[in-house]
Amino acid sequence: MSSSVVSPAARLRGLRPDWLNNPKVWRTEVLGGLVVALALIPEAISFSIIAGVDPAVGLFASFTMAVVISIVGGRRAMISAATGAVALVIAPLNREHGFGYLVAAVILAGVIQVALGALGVAKLMRFVPRSVMVGFVNALAILVFMAQVPEMTDVPWAVYPLIIGGLALMVFFPKVTTVIPAPLVSIVILTVITVAAAIAVPTVGDKGALPSSLPVPGLPDVPFALDTLTTVAPYAFAMALVGLMESLMTAKLVDEITDTHSSKTRESVGQGIANIVTGFFGGMGGCAVIGQTMINVKVSGARTRLSTFLAGAFLMVLCIAFGPVVSDIPMAALVAVMVMVCFATFDWHSIAPKTLKRMPAGEIAVMVITVIFVVATGNLAIGVVVGSITAMVIFAKRVAHLANVTAVTDPGGSTVVYSVTGELFFASSNDLVGQFNYATDPDKVVIDLSAAHIWDASSVAALDAIETKYAQRGKSVEIIGLNDPSADLHGKLTGELTSH
Numbered sequence: 001m002s003s004s005v006v007s008p009a010a011r012l013r014g015l016r017p018d019w020l021n022n023p024k025v026w027r028t029e030v031l032g033g034l035v036v037a038l039a040l041i042p043e044a045i046s047f048s049i050i051a052g053v054d055p056a057v058g059l060f061a062s063f064t065m066a067v068v069i070s071i072v073g074g075r076r077a078m079i080s081a082a083t084g085a086v087a088l089v090i091a092p093l094n095r096e097h098g099f100g101y102l103v104a105a106v107i108l109a110g111v112i113q114v115a116l117g118a119l120g121v122a123k124l125m126r127f128v129p130r131s132v133m134v135g136f137v138n139a140l141a142i143l144v145f146m147a148q149v150p151e152m153t154d155v156p157w158a159v160y161p162l163i164i165g166g167l168a169l170m171v172f173f174p175k176v177t178t179v180i181p182a183p184l185v186s187i188v189i190l191t192v193i194t195v196a197a198a199i200a201v202p203t204v205g206d207k208g209a210l211p212s213s214l215p216v217p218g219l220p221d222v223p224f225a226l227d228t229l230t231t232v233a234p235y236a237f238a239m240a241l242v243g244l245m246e247s248l249m250t251a252k253l254v255d256e257i258t259d260t261h262s263s264k265t266r267e268s269v270g271q272g273i274a275n276i277v278t279g280f281f282g283g284m285g286g287c288a289v290i291g292q293t294m295i296n297v298k299v300s301g302a303r304t305r306l307s308t309f310l311a312g313a314f315l316m317v318l319c320i321a322f323g324p325v326v327s328d329i330p331m332a333a334l335v336a337v338m339v340m341v342c343f344a345t346f347d348w349h350s351i352a353p354k355t356l357k358r359m360p361a362g363e364i365a366v367m368v369i370t371v372i373f374v375v376a377t378g379n380l381a382i383g384v385v386v387g388s389i390t391a392m393v394i395f396a397k398r399v400a401h402l403a404n405v406t407a408v409t410d411p412g413g414s415t416v417v418y419s420v421t422g423e424l425f426f427a428s429s430n431d432l433v434g435q436f437n438y439a440t441d442p443d444k445v446v447i448d449l450s451a452a453h454i455w456d457a458s459s460v461a462a463l464d465a466i467e468t469k470y471a472q473r474g475k476s477v478e479i480i481g482l483n484d485p486s487a488d489l490h491g492k493l494t495g496e497l498t499s500h
Contacts (some may be wrong), residue, residue, distance in 0.1 A: 033310030066312030102351025117268030135370025168337025
């Protein structure tokens with residue numbers, strides 16, 4: 001007879017995360033985190049330059065963002081760090097008021113993100129259509145590629161064969177083995193070649209000095225007064241919105257790639273906590289980074305919080321303990337990795353002729369508009385907002401024509417019944433008033449809404465206008481067939497929407 005008693009050791013194994021129970025998962029997560037850390041270094045330095053701060057500020061931000069979000073975030077394996085979008089938002093504040101105000105803005109942005117997360121702002125993601133999501137992904141791939149172009153122009157000729165060699169390694173090495181991530185192999189081999197052969201090409205060290213010690217917590221060097229709050233608040237609010245938008249869109253993308261669910265509310269709050277911590281450690285703040293996330297999830301195959309945590313931890317270890325070695329990594333190796341990420345990220349199926357022939361013109365337009373605005377502004381959040389608004393306008397125009405009215409007069413000619421079918425809202429109800437024959441109809445008019453639904457005040461106002469037009473001619477109107485929600489809305493608003 002089998003026993004149902006579970007041993008303490010077995011119970012402990014059940015509570016441990018997957019990567020502790022499975023050596024293969026552990027290896028994937030560790031190596032994935034290492035590759036991401038290497039890719040984060042030059043980008044963090046570049047974003048620091050955009051924000052007008054010391055390179056260490058961006059590196060510290062990437063370290064604290066990744067470590068904190070790995071614990072409090074809602075999307076496993078997603079990478080958060082210093083980003084270009086955040087850098088662009090806060091750069092004017094740093095330029096005009098100084099670094100202390102930038103740090104204060106980062107902390108306040110984190111507080112705003114926590115508040116927005118608690119209020120359920122993440123639920124708005126359900127209103128982002130698939131066509132916008134596809135445009136977001138494609139624009140992202142284009143932006144990541146464009147960010148590599150400066151590293152491929154006005155450079156020594158040796159850079160080009162190194163990039164081609166790195167791409168070839170990442171394409172063919174997985175056919176040999178997938179035990180070690182191909183990007184890591186590519187980075188190591190290209191570094192060894194350039195150092196051993198003394199090839200003079202741009203390196204990570206050329207981007208800026210790496211930090212030699214861990215960040216120390218402290219308060220921002222600003223006057224604690226109302227004037228300070230009014231100065232930093234607009235920048236903090238903009239940073240909070242941009243950071244949440246990019247993070248939630250990236251989380252949604254990772255959900256689709258990994259076929260798993262994540263808590264967007266927890267991610268929103270987690271981003272806020274991570275930015276608060278980052279601010280107190282003197283970092284420039286950040287959000288989810290799509291390029292490094294794709295390296296972690298799609299290229300390396302990582303799936304747990306361990307890879308995110310180690311990405312931040314390895315970043316500091318590489319900078320502090322192995323700074324001279326990391327400084328010798330050729331930028332060509334990291335450019336090759338990011339170019340491969342671009343090709344892996346871009347949704348090639350979305351632009352295939354076969355797909356474009358079948359896709360509704362409106363959805364293609366939304367995708368293209370999203371891409372154009374993201375690439376033109378360099379801001380993913382702006383593109384997503386514009387794309388979503390465009391999709392809503394196209395949807396409203398499409399369903400506005402779905403409200404149909406048919407009239408049937410009884411044999412005696414004393415009553416006419418109008419049957420209304422479809423969704424009645426501000427767009428469709430505008431044409432409703434003009435579909436009735438006020439002058440020639442009999443004295444009794446019945447409007448049957450059994451096959452319709454009233455969604456807003458505009459529809460109630462349209463029905464009131466119809467009743468008024470008939471009343472002016474001495475005719476009566478009876479509205480029948482309202483479902484419960486429509487009857488409730490109509491009952492509350494009818495007769496209350498006009499002042500005469």
